Amino acid sequence: MIGGLFIYNHKGEVLLSRLYRQDLNRGHIDAFRVSVVHSRSAVRSPIVNIARTSFMYIKFNNIWIVAATRTNSNVAMIFTLLNKILKAMQGIMTKVNEEHVKNNFVVLYELLDEVLDYGYPQQAELGALKGVVNTHTGIKVMGSKEPTHVTSAVTGQVGWRREGIKYRRNEIFLDVLESVNLLMSQGGKVLYSHVAGRIAMKSYLSGMPECKFGMNDKIVGDSKPDTTTNVGAIAIDDCNFHQCVRLSKLQTEKAVSFIPPDGEFDLMKYRTTKDVFLPFKSYPYGARDFTPENGSSYCRQVNLRRRVFSGKRSKIKIPTPKNTASVQVQLLCMKGKAKYKAAENAIIWKMKRMAGMKDNQMSAEIELLPTSDKKWSRPPISMNFEVPFSPSGLKVRYLKVFESKLNYSDTDVVKWVRYIGKSGLYETRC
């Protein structure tokens, strides 16, 4: 159970405090500020124990959301709860920052009142909270609900969608969002890679449409593993679905079928570790025999291998030794721009666009100051990029919409599919 919840700004001022138990007081609020918010050391565990009181916190946009307790409790529960509170705040205030928190004292206070009762979590789902805590009036005025709502709930099947939704244009947006994580050794061997993806959907459909969704994975795509159509199929390590997906049909018919909620939601989250398509590979070449003491120059080359697709907004960070005096960057293929940033101790190589199937090379000559400093530890080359395809290889095969009562068919629905692959932690050791 939670004794109290506090929200601090980055200066450590308390924006909001809600105490659930008598065993906490303002002294504890100060204790956290002094020893965590104001502390200089960069390494902090997300759980801190100060004088027998445990504080758990998450940070978001310079805002600290902190739960404090003096008793033994489930750590994972409290972190999940904090994240849910953050999510609820995002839903209620559009933007979570200091000013918005200050402007929404009342709503937030009521929110915390709903989420926890005497320190026990009871309700943290945004949808439900919105019913009780209203953004504009503080609370919802009771008794002004259309009767249709009740009937849809009575059927017991689709609590997440109300009846009687109408759109002039029926549209569906599907976003396949993935982030690729890669760790490569200096020899170009992949040490570890995985893709964390989600399928985000925005639905603007009338009535109670039944949707069917197909993709090229081994669980859902084909029931028989030996057929030839299964060639492009990918193996998903694990996934979970939005509550609207009928898991019974997933098992029996191998189809993802669901009645979507109105608006935005995450249909599915998944993770793959096998056969990850790596959009970039960077190979560092460096003069290995340099010694930092003698102030010699050091030549650094990075080859970037690009596969098939073109990408945009790539940014590559190539660390340099701390005693770098100057860097002369020569880009061999004249792609993009590279600059030495002394503050970051790195060369930043940016490319707006890049054609597929090409190798790009950058080489830099680095002049070093004589130093007695320790040996340079060679931080890895890291990359940021965005590519218009899914690195896991996941593809949406179809999305069909059936609405029996209203007169529109699958072909009338405008569907959009978009693939975005982003870099998560993408490092090449060198």
Next chain:
Amino acid sequence: MKDASSSGSADDGALLADGKKLEDLRNALESGKDQHQIDAMKKVIGYIAKGRNASALFPNIVKLVASSQPELKKLVYVYLERYAEEQQDLALLSISTFQRGLKDHNQLIRGCALRVMSSIRLPIISPILLQGISEASTDMSPYVRKTAAHAIPKLASIDPTTRDQLIEIISRLLGDRAPLVAGSAVLAYLRVCSDRVDLLHKNYRKLCQMLIDVDEWGQLRFLEVLTRYARTQFTAPKAGKLDFDHQLLLTACQPLLLSRNAAVVLKVVVTCQELGTDEDISKTIGPLMALASGDRRETKFVALEHVYRLACSSPHLVSPYLKNFTIFWAEPEQTALLKIKILTKLAVGSPGTAHQVNRELETISFWDKEKLATEAVRSLGEIATVPELTQTTLVKLMTLINDKRENVSGEAVVSIQKLIQINPERNEAVIKKLARLFIRETAGTSNAKCSILWLVGEYANLIPKVAPDVLRVAAKAFIKEVDEVKMHTLTLAAKMSVQKEIPEQVALASTYVFNLARYDQSYDLRDRARFLKNLIFGQSELSKFAKDILTAEKPFPKKIESDERFRCGTMSSSLGIEARMYSALPDYALEASPSSLRELPKPIKTVQAKTTSSKKTSKSVSSSESESESESESESEDISGPDDESQSESESDSCSESESSKSEEELSEESAFVNTAITNAANDLAADKLADPKNQPVEIKEDISDTEATPVANIFISKDMKISRDLSPEPKSTVSSISD
């Protein structure tokens, strides 16, 4: 809203004690106009949220509790919860309003009244509160019953004398069939009377089956209670054989692994570790790894802690996922440190992975992150204690002792010292090398120096030429060193002096050290010097054995594993210290309690007995299925009679229509179920239910905002029915017929 609060935040500087401000607020509250009152209340709440004292307004606000405006009422409730304890006499004025609220026809108001009344913590009202809870626990709305369950721990903390009556109410609520209520009832049980196992016997099977239906927080409490129950009632699994009811719990928590709530998944992982066999644990590893490589820093941290514990207890299960623990440069240090710890445990536990782990740790030991590098070196040292790996790792560590980062080289020396102890004769060269390091004064940290001095002293006979030199250097630097190093220098001097034929220089250096230590500032050191001097040069009986005492063979230091003291996933285990209210996991029972305890008293005896037996053998699943179905239906009618019947009478026509059409739908679906593979369907339904733990509360919250109570209650009933339907085709459960 915006205006009100922004003006509230604008006058941050003004204290509430400021007379004029206070007067303004007071006037607004007394104005009798709803909008003014609401605005004023919002300002007041704003002050509270910032931590100001707004208790001066109590008399003005307590009056508003009787307001008919729900928005205002809610704000007043919030205020009362905060200040009622301070101003008990005045707060009593509000009680009659709450009592009236408890009789309101709107379930939201009933629930709210009870919640606020239990939150204001006035010991005087405990009889009223007790009565309120007692009445609410039989309320027809599950929401109100749930509130009653939530109020129980609060009342128990205000007035402990009510415990007996409360336990009675808890035992009633535990039997409740609405998942919404059950989650909170279990909470009350946990907080008030977790020692009363007898209350659970009859409900155990029902709770197991309800597990997937309750909301996510409820699931956590369910698992906690059920784990404790299972540990105290069942015997430890022997050769994979489990009690039937024991297995039931493990089967029931499997589908929760698909939950979106990380806390639930982790709790299932822990439950399987505490109750299950290796097979059960291995099923949980996939989801655990997904969380451990997730993107939320905090969840990842907690998940990795779980992995670490698992790696300690059964490394063979984790080792296939070795790659997941490669460490990224940009990773937060906390998780990186945990990963190193996991890798170490894996290497020690399953030596097949050691090569890979060693390489990874070696890479990290070169990194520019001192904490990580030091930890990596320490881990290398730990891995090297495995006999097969000692020599290869030792070579790696030797390369690190010349590292320029003091902490790293120091750590390497400390690790090596421990390793040499295993086999000193073979490692003579290493000792010499370390000694040379000391002589050149390049041994980094004081820890490293201590280690070297100790080594040299211990194995001085192996390196007769180098040892005196070390003593010379140490004696020279004596006054500049910290206490620990001085202490070790002293010990070295003592050990050298008891050797057989000592050169004159050694004797001189020893005397020098002894003399210095005798006049040192530290009394520990002076004390030790006096003791050693008497022991070695004294005339007592003991002095004859000085050599044996000082050069006795020292056992290899054992690492004390303190990590496994606490249950995984609790605060105590994260912090490594015992938090308040920590309760250890009970041991398995030596003798299992009879399963008849967990069977319900049977209303229709003959039929029931048949069903159970036929199901236990599970020969004719489908036939027993249909039986149990019919039975559960009849039973649900029986039991829920008083509640539901009164409901349906008060229902409007349209509602009962929809109700009947719905049950038709259900029936047709039912037959379909029986036809298709029952096992699958049941599992899916279970999973289906689970995937939307949010779903139920969502509905409820929306529903309760209706003024009309009746249609809402209707929904709940139909929900209950649906649930009982979902549960009935559960494949392995003999209990499904009993569950209702």
